[in-house]
Amino acid sequence: MIEIQDVSKWFGDFRVLSNCSTHVAKGEVVVICGPSGSGKSTLIKCINGLESFQEGVITVNGISVGAEGTNLPKLRASIGMVFQNFELFPHMTIAENVCLAQLKVLNRSRAEAEERAAQLLNRVGLSNQAAKHPAQLSGGQQQRVAIARALAMDPIAMLFDEPTSALDPEMINEVLDVMVALAQEGMTMMVVTHEMGFARKVADRVVFMDEGRIEEDARTEEFFGAPRGERAQMFLSKILSH
Amino acid sequence: MKYNWNWNVVLCRSECAQPYFDWILSGLGWTLVVSVMAWLIAFSVGSVVGVAKTAENRGLRLVAKGYVELFRNIPLLVQMFLWFYVVPELLPKVAGHFLKRELPLPEYWTAIVCLGLYHASRTAEQVRAGIEAIPRGQTLAALALGLTRGQVYRYVLLPVSYRIIVPPLTSDFMGIFKNSSVALTIGVLELTAQSRQIAEYTFNIFEIFTVATVLYMLVTLIVVTVMRYVEKKVRIPGTIAMGGS
Amino acid sequence: MVGRFDFTVIFSNLDILWNGMLITLLLTVVAIVGGILLGTILALMRLSRFKLPAYAAGRFVDAFRATPLILVIFWFYFAVPIVTGRPIGGLYSVLIAFTLFESAYYCEIIRAGIQSIRLPQVHAGLALGLTRWQATRHVVLPQAFRNMVPLLLTQAIVLFQDTSLVYVVGLKDFLTAADLVATRDNRVVEMYLTAAVVYLVICSLGSLWVRRLQRQYAI
Numbered sequence: 001m002i003e004i005q006d007v008s009k010w011f012g013d014f015r016v017l018s019n020c021s022t023h024v025a026k027g028e029v030v031v032i033c034g035p036s037g038s039g040k041s042t043l044i045k046c047i048n049g050l051e052s053f054q055e056g057v058i059t060v061n062g063i064s065v066g067a068e069g070t071n072l073p074k075l076r077a078s079i080g081m082v083f084q085n086f087e088l089f090p091h092m093t094i095a096e097n098v099c100l101a102q103l104k105v106l107n108r109s110r111a112e113a114e115e116r117a118a119q120l121l122n123r124v125g126l127s128n129q130a131a132k133h134p135a136q137l138s139g140g141q142q143q144r145v146a147i148a149r150a151l152a153m154d155p156i157a158m159l160f161d162e163p164t165s166a167l168d169p170e171m172i173n174e175v176l177d178v179m180v181a182l183a184q185e186g187m188t189m190m191v192v193t194h195e196m197g198f199a200r201k202v203a204d205r206v207v208f209m210d211e212g213r214i215e216e217d218a219r220t221e222e223f224f225g226a227p228r229g230e231r232a233q234m235f236l237s238k239i240l241s242h
Numbered sequence: 243m244k245y246n247w248n249w250n251v252v253l254c255r256s257e258c259a260q261p262y263f264d265w266i267l268s269g270l271g272w273t274l275v276v277s278v279m280a281w282l283i284a285f286s287v288g289s290v291v292g293v294a295k296t297a298e299n300r301g302l303r304l305v306a307k308g309y310v311e312l313f314r315n316i317p318l319l320v321q322m323f324l325w326f327y328v329v330p331e332l333l334p335k336v337a338g339h340f341l342k343r344e345l346p347l348p349e350y351w352t353a354i355v356c357l358g359l360y361h362a363s364r365t366a367e368q369v370r371a372g373i374e375a376i377p378r379g380q381t382l383a384a385l386a387l388g389l390t391r392g393q394v395y396r397y398v399l400l401p402v403s404y405r406i407i408v409p410p411l412t413s414d415f416m417g418i419f420k421n422s423s424v425a426l427t428i429g430v431l432e433l434t435a436q437s438r439q440i441a442e443y444t445f446n447i448f449e450i451f452t453v454a455t456v457l458y459m460l461v462t463l464i465v466v467t468v469m470r471y472v473e474k475k476v477r478i479p480g481t482i483a484m485g486g487s
Numbered sequence: 488m489v490g491r492f493d494f495t496v497i498f499s500n501l502d503i504l505w506n507g508m509l510i511t512l513l514l515t516v517v518a519i520v521g522g523i524l525l526g527t528i529l530a531l532m533r534l535s536r537f538k539l540p541a542y543a544a545g546r547f548v549d550a551f552r553a554t555p556l557i558l559v560i561f562w563f564y565f566a567v568p569i570v571t572g573r574p575i576g577g578l579y580s581v582l583i584a585f586t587l588f589e590s591a592y593y594c595e596i597i598r599a600g601i602q603s604i605r606l607p608q609v610h611a612g613l614a615l616g617l618t619r620w621q622a623t624r625h626v627v628l629p630q631a632f633r634n635m636v637p638l639l640l641t642q643a644i645v646l647f648q649d650t651s652l653v654y655v656v657g658l659k660d661f662l663t664a665a666d667l668v669a670t671r672d673n674r675v676v677e678m679y680l681t682a683a684v685v686y687l688v689i690c691s692l693g694s695l696w697v698r699r700l701q702r703q704y705a706i
Contacts (some may be wrong), residue, residue, distance in 0.1 A: 067484050073390050074388065078388075080386075087379045087401070090402060100387070105387065134480070136479055136480035220360050233272035311691060312687070316648075317651040317652075317686055317693065319652055319654060320679065321683075326678050331676050338697055420553075426557065432562075434555055441561070454558055
């Protein structure tokens with residue numbers, strides 16, 4: 001469903017991505033990990049065109065992201081994305097956050113949008129918070145709303161960009177639980193995260209990135225069993241030691 | 243100091259040589275009308291220019307920057323003269339003739355347009371600053387939902403930005419309100435012009451200027467109070483007050 | 488279209504324009520220096536622990552900030568001769584008006600600058616045995632002014648433009664000089680455009696310089 005072929009990207013002279021290639025099949029869950037600054041966030045933002053890239057090809061369901069003439073808003077509407085800092089819109093209520101793009105992008109009727117919002121907020125366990133504003137919710141709650149907001153677009157795939165790294169430790173699990181349930185229902189997911197427990201539990205494959213390169217791309221059990229590269233071994237030992 | 247105090251001057255209707263009270267009232271009226279209309283121009287043009295300053299397109303950004311620099315770096319009084327005396331001469335004959343001969347109350351329209359466009363450069367800077375104060379993640383999140391750039395501004399960036407900049411927008415309006423007095427140089431009979439006229443007629447300088455000053459302060463007070471209320475009203479629940487003065 | 492206009496009128500009147508510019512510069516410099524000095528005193532009064540000076544300075548600043556500059560100019564132009572009992576000339580009354588008016592604006596900039604200095608800095612000074620005034624003089628004010636330089640200069644550019652308003656009492660600053668030539672020689676378009684360009688160039692260079700300073704001062 002998502003094909004990434006030989007993608008390279010420069011910020012000025014600095015090469016942030018070097019010939020990255022990987023793929024996500026329908027229903028597959030792929031976790032991307034790696035040290036900070038390794039290019040994971042940049043790569044995942046290239047998939048829905050939030051970051052541009054100079055070389056290579058990314059296709060989603062056969063549609064080339066970087067090609068001229070691609071209807072980016074339409075493409076983005078079909079892929080859900082969840083951000084590190086939640087990025088709920090602060091001036092809107094929780095319900096309005098979940099409804100906005102349904103109304104303005106999918107042109108759903110207000111009744112339809114509100115019904116879908118209520119359904120999804122219920123699913124992430126926040127149906128009683130619909131009338132509040134984001135700043136009145138905890139980080140974990142905000143991130144669950146953000147997931148509901150993305151799901152409201154009925155996406156064909158979901159991208160998660162470090163969804164738990166801005167959260168206090170006690171809130172991480174409430175978000176991961178929602179993600180695990182989503183994965184088990186067969187959602188196609190690409191997740192940038194350091195939560196190796198999550199990766200072990202639901203990921204089909206793990207991609208390890210370092211200095212803009214994809215160093216490992218292996219089935220989950222292989223990756224955790226015996227990562228090939230030295231860097232990946234070091235990273236794993238650091239991250240699993242505590 | 244020898245001075246004949248006579249507060250009746252400011253209350254004169256038919257008892258004095260001239261109805262000075264009516265002059266003051268009409269002056270205040272024109273000050274308010276000119277200020278509010280100029281503010282409408284400043285707000286709309288300023289919003290467009292401010293948004294353009296944050297645009298992806300380099301050309302658009304450059305044009306917006308040029309606008310701000312041009313209108314900010316020429317004194318308002320000079321701009322007033324340019325719009326009133328110079329622009330009609332430089333325009334094609336028909337348009338110039340219309341401005342000079344056919345347009346009713348040309349000095350009032352000129353003052354409104356001039357003040358509005360002058361202050362738009364300031365409003366633009368506020369709007370730009372407001373937009374830039376919003377973390378980039380908000381734009382990315384909105385784009386990721388499939389919103390177009392225009393929709394991102396319409397539904398996410400501008401609503402938040404306007405809330406952030408209520409205080410500077412208020413002082414902007416106060417600026418327009420005070421600067422409307424510059425319009426007297428092209429013959430607009432607003433509050434300051436009327437008070438000078440009365441001062442020259444009656445020599446009761448202290449009384450009339452005191453009244454004018456108090457009126458300006460009163461309107462300022464009312465506007466500041468109303469805007470404090472607006473600020474509280476539009477404040478996003480769960481956040482503390484944003485923005486400076 | 489250009490044929491109708493004759494820009495040589497500028498060169499035949501350079502001396503008048505130059506003398507006007509000198510008045511403009513004089514007003515600007517006096518109002519900047521006087522305004523900052525008085526503004527600093529006002530700011531210290533507003534921040535003082537004593538209620539009376541704080542109140543007095545506060546009302547003074549509010550009054551001037553709520554009043555249009557033109558009205559302030561009229562106030563002093565018409566009222567000062569009555570108070571002093573003899574004419575003192577337009578220049579002096581305008582100089583007083585500008586200095587007082589600007590001091591209100593400078594006061595607010597300086598006050599914000601002083602308030603931006605964190606309290607622990609004052610405490611550190613006091614802990615070293617400095618008196619409250621010494622801490623203000625040697626710890627707070629130097630840091631505050633350093634932070635304020637760009638804002639003070641931006642205000643100076645605004646002030647430079649504002650001096651053109653002395654036109655309303657006929658003081659011969661640069662704009663009034665240009666206006667005199669314009670009406671005398673019937674060269675309105677040429678003279679007003681020239682005045683606009685001169686202000687534009689000076690103020691643009693000024694703001695360019697301020698922006699550069701801002702980058703330098705940014706820590």
